[in-house]
Amino acid sequence: MGSYRTNEDDAARISTSVYITNFSETLLAKELFQACKQYGHVVDSFIPNKKSKNGKRFGFVRFINVFSEERLVNNLCTVWIDRYKLHANIARFQRPAGKKEGDGGKKSSVVTAPKEHTKTSGKSGEGNSYMGVLKGDKRMETEVKNSGPSIVLGDECVMSKKISNALFGRVKEFASLANLKVALGNEGFMEIVIKYMGELWVMLEFKTEESKLKFKDNIGAMSWFSQIIKASTDFEIEGRIAWVEVEGIPFRLWSGNTFARISDK
Template sequence: MNFITLNQDGWNQVRRRKKYGREFDINGKAVTFYVQNFPSDWSEAALWRMFSRYGAVVDVYIAKKLNRSNKIFGFVRFLRIHDPKSFEKRLNEIIIGTQKIEVNVARFERKEQVSRRKNHQVMRGQHAVQTSQPQPYVKSFADAVRGPLPVDTMGAGKSSKEDEEAHTRKTIKLISFHDSKEAMENTLVGEVESFQALMNVKAFQEVEGCPSIQLRYLGGLKMLLEFEDIAVKEKFLNEGREIWQPWFKTVSAWEEGINFNERIASLIIQGVPQHAWCEEAFSIIANSWGSVVIPEECNTSSPNLAFGRVGILTSHPGIISSSIKILVDGKPYQINILEDIFESIKLSLVLAANDFYQKMLW
């Protein structure tokens, strides 16, 4: 299965290093196909090799459970598919031994339904929504176990002037939009277990046969599940545990007042000395602002030793920007940490669409 890494060029989807040892630079949109009726003893590597004869494969995934027909199934993604239906027909001609595989364009690749919800409007009114105030840095369990860090943390966990000015900022007053508020009564909030689970959750509709449930990305590890009406929502929540539990850690009703301010942020860490250049070092530094979900892999073949990138799950207010001192073998080094807001936004768009994006050239 693919996963996301960060390097000097930004977010990239690559193959797992320990599986096939091959890295892919994804340029352009990939089309996903649902595959079933292939041999049960076939691995992702075997499917990859077979489908590679027909096009540019960028990802293969075999589910760990059977589908509703008690068949093993999976997904395969191809690049540069100009006519998905014709390509689907061609793939359906594949025979493995005596088995003819079944391939369909994945439902979540088909044209999205036009949103029922109207555009939000800012209206004058009486209900004030206070802006969130900066929260102090809370020590993590890992920090407690590791003990005091040999760093000057002056500024760590803060975003320079922005946090200081937040206390004196004027509160902006808004009121809720009636149509949006009414639509939210038909929704649930699902939180996945990990970043990898977040990358795969869009397949939920296809695998579980729930095309009427619309998924929208909320930020962090949370997804919004939209239903046709309240009755369907309540039935899914109370009676559909066996369906949603393999995909979501928790599912609960959306509530007014909950602030979904968690995000996955791309941190640029500049100035780590070359003899301390390793994944653990970058993760220890990044942990001051959140939990690491996409580590800096410190590829030994990379031409870059100036800065690394780490993806973190954080609810830190404001854009992260700091300069701190670290000690390596007792010697001090000044390093800079900056949130790359453009890369963070790009990743959010990828997660919202569950699709590949064109790589940015800086």
């Protein structure tokens, strides 16, 4: 007896399917297709009508002639669609052939579902299948690996700007960053240019060497900083400040203890 494969089966055999999430509620499959094709030969895109277990939309983009799956995923994680930055991961499970779901965009009968670590109750069937993913099976715990962006920066990216009339300053309090421009203006430094560097550091750019020296001699201006150093292209920030958006907490639980427990996670 011989074997039978459709054209879709042949395409699936030589293609790589990538699980995509973190995009807007109104995004169409054809728009996802266009956004991803800059990093490879896209042959299909698919966005199910149903949402993931955490209530977010997700989709699949299928590529052919992929030489490095890791590089492809890393590149896709740099793609922005409007104000959303895509999250990508290599898919693992396959959608059963002939299943028709979608948003009116491009459809495929062989699309693979996201790579996941699953925990089941011992029953075989759809618990670890694509259908289980779409139905939000409660026996399944999804842990999609976060793939950070990867990009190679060459010599052409090295900054050529002169910073001889600049200083790096570390403010004493995070809250003072928002009012720093006004505070230094009140001390007479109206033309100073302030650029946030990360963590509690800012770069202070002066028009002349004279104004920079006056700034260092001004007790009021210097009182806002715990440290002032000469600007250098070799400067590296040891830490960083990250914002975490938390949704769904009722107002009565907006206490310091609530957010402390969330941040501990």
